[in-house]
Amino acid sequence: MDHLIEFWPILQRLIQYARPWKKKIILAFFLLISGATSEVLGPILISYFINNILSKHEFYLQSILMIIITFIILQILAVFFNYFQSIYFNKIAVKVINKLRNDVMQSAINQPIYQFDSQPIGQIISKVTNDTEVIKELYDTVAPTLFRSITLILIILFAMFTLEWHMAIIAIFIIPLVIIIMSIYQYYSTPLLRNVRYYLANINNKFNETINGMNVIQQFSQQSRFKKSIQDSSQLHYLARMKILKLDGFLLRPLLSLISALVLCSFIFSFSCLKNEVFEVGVLYAFITYLGRLNEPLISITIQQSILQQAIVAGERIFSLIDSKKQEYGKNKKKLQTGRVNIKNLYFNYSNSPKNILNNINIDIPSKSFIAFVGHTGSGKSTLAHLLMGYYPIKNGEIYLDNKPISSISHCVLRESILMVQQDPIILADTFFSNIALGRKISEDKVWEILKIVNLFSLVKSMPKGLYSILGEEGNTLSVGQKQLLSIARILVKTPKILILDEATASIDSGTEKLIQTTLTSIKKHTTLIVIAHRLSTIVEADIIVVLDRGKVVEFGTHNKLLKTKSYYSKMYNFQLSKY
Structure with a gap:
């Protein structure tokens, strides 16, 4: 129950970030549904060809050409719609992540100073970069894939029931089994994914610490110790990832493929045992084709479940930063008259x-x-x-x-x-002018006057670009x-x-x-x-x-x-x- 309590509020909050682009999302979903429908109509045409032309040996050139042309048009439309829905979803994802990164960075900037005394910088950097990149997949991969898969499943089931409801009832039993598998996967994967995100942030933090302290590390010959520390962190990350891969390998594709194979066997058994007039060869072909296509969206849903869980864990880490206590100040905006x-x-x-x-x-x-x-x-x-x-x-x-x-x-x-x-x-790794002005409005003449006061005038004047000379990382020049x-x-x-x-x-x-x-x-x-x-x-x-x-x-x-x-x-x- 704890996992469900954590899952839905974070997911709802992540979805809220997409609201400003609601119209584009609706258009992207329309393109997605159109593409899925175009894909599903193909097997119905082939089924019609088998039952009404091939089995009856009535080969009329005009009818065959119409079926071929219609089939090709459907495939072209499917490619067209899927291409543009993918472009739209990716554009929306990038915009959402930009907004989320801005919020995370704004929150980090407004953190109380004492938070940076106790919190490793690498952990914050990981939240701004790695975690937001994981959440990006929620919008450009998980959401369209889940919606497309669900749409395909519904359209395929509708087509199945339209063609032959007996076999459709057999096929529909696969749905509750998948839901059970997804629930089990969510329960066991959440703590593992949380560990993976933590270990990755820890690796970033140690790399940050190592690079910043390179002078000390080399001076005291500590390369081996720091290398061992990063290797240990990488090993923990590797072991956590392997646990997830084992969970994926057992609960996702192999188990679902087995279930689909059992359903296919049921189709063949039903076709063999029942009267010939109940099933037609074209219908069996359509059902076998649909089962293959039904299997893929079901596998996609369970695979996206893994990415969705990673996005939720990343969201949990990001929102912990966004919701953390900010630096508090008073409301008195009257300027100080004295320095007492x-x-x-x-x-x-x-x-x-x-x-x-x-x-x-x-x-x-x-x-x-x-x-x-x-x-x-x-x-x-x-x-x-x-x-x-x-x-x-x-x-x-x-x-x-x-x-x-x-x-x-x-x-x-x-x-x-x-x-x-x-x-x-x-x-700052910026120009002399930017380091002095720090975003404040000030003329170049004023900056030159200040440089004379602090005895840096001759130094800046001797540089090739003067005030606009770059100082390098942390002013190392x-x-x-x-x-x-x-x-x-x-x-x-x-x-x-x-x-x-x-x-x-x-x-x-x-x-x-x-x-x-x-x-x-x-x-x-x-x-x-x-x-x-x-x-x-x-x-x-x-x-x-x-x-x-x-x-x-x-x-x-x-x-x-x-x-x-x-x-x-x-x-x-x-x-x-x-x-x-």
Whole structure:
């Protein structure tokens, strides 16, 4: 029962995606019915020829030519109708899948950031690509094949009952047997198909992980271990596929062929035992032909059952993503007037850990001030930055931006008013211009001005295509420092009220660091600057330095004040001095 409960709601939801193309679907079905009817009329003509011409030896050329011409026309019409219905169904399938992929991608984009911390990227990619491709077969293969098969079965049965109802009753017993086989197949195949989709997504995830980490893998000679890991995943996928193939091999064509053979034997027995006047040779020929044609749509239905089950399982995975919780934002669309930040009684822990990462944080950050968060690894600095960005919902305590709770601020205002420069900035495999503009309306002259400010002007000018030079995958044509300068250039398109630098200078040389510091000096005149510092030498001019330890604020003040206390900050600063 669980399988039925899962099956029908997902199937109905997938069918709903085809509603915008209802008229084209009706036309495609009309062409399909016309093609099936043209196919079925052929054996009736041959049966008429056997009974009325061949058996009576009445060979009239005109009658024979009419039968031949009509038969050829029917076959040509069948080819014509089947060709165009196939084209229509494929067009509809591609359009539906485009809509479904857009919905899946839109849902992935709107996922809470914390979902990407716990969910492998390969699993999401598999849902967007492989699973939607499986569902495509539902529209361009399963739906037309099932409808065509059912139409053929009905027309064939009608023709059988018209020719000889005794033999038609024998043939109709095949239908309930097929329904029983399909039900058994659905029951056993669903969990197997779900495993196949999972293992395939796992393979994609491991390939993604291997390719992205190729430098580390080769550096530490881990090729064999990663190869073994992918082989193990492939083996699990292979074993799951083999179980389905065995199920298909037993329940589908062989079993149905056996049933059809038994029905054919019944026809021959009935023809042999009953009086000759009951059956005619032409009728027997037609029934044998129809049985062969009846067998094929029944086999097609059961084979499509396998593809249908795969589409349902893929749909289940896709809808789990589409229906998952989206990033929630407030409705207040009023722009922030200041960059003031108030953090009151803030506690925070990740959903997979009961331990608090932040404990009773209380900080008041004035507008247009320079604030630094420092502390050892795991002290909660980056977590606090992510909360300020609105990446995670706040359960205990509150963060106020411009005296408004962060939970009440709309997404567009939040993204416009508060930006972050990360330690490893994301660079798109696109042009310099696109990486800086990021879809925002900005002139080339403005971009050149920004490039001068961040000291990238000469670099871009020296490139063959200037602003329209392609940066390569993840900006691999740039150095780490140049990537950081480019990420700051993005911010200068429209200066935010609050700017967060999450250890943005941790991996760059001192020369580039000075360039960044010069750029930040000009930004500080209009923006609240929050810096998560790795190098304490970069924040000696901060208005307030907040020291975190194990999720708690242990001290705060200016650089000189904290040095005099000779506590946490003083020890950290002196330790770094001794290293350099």
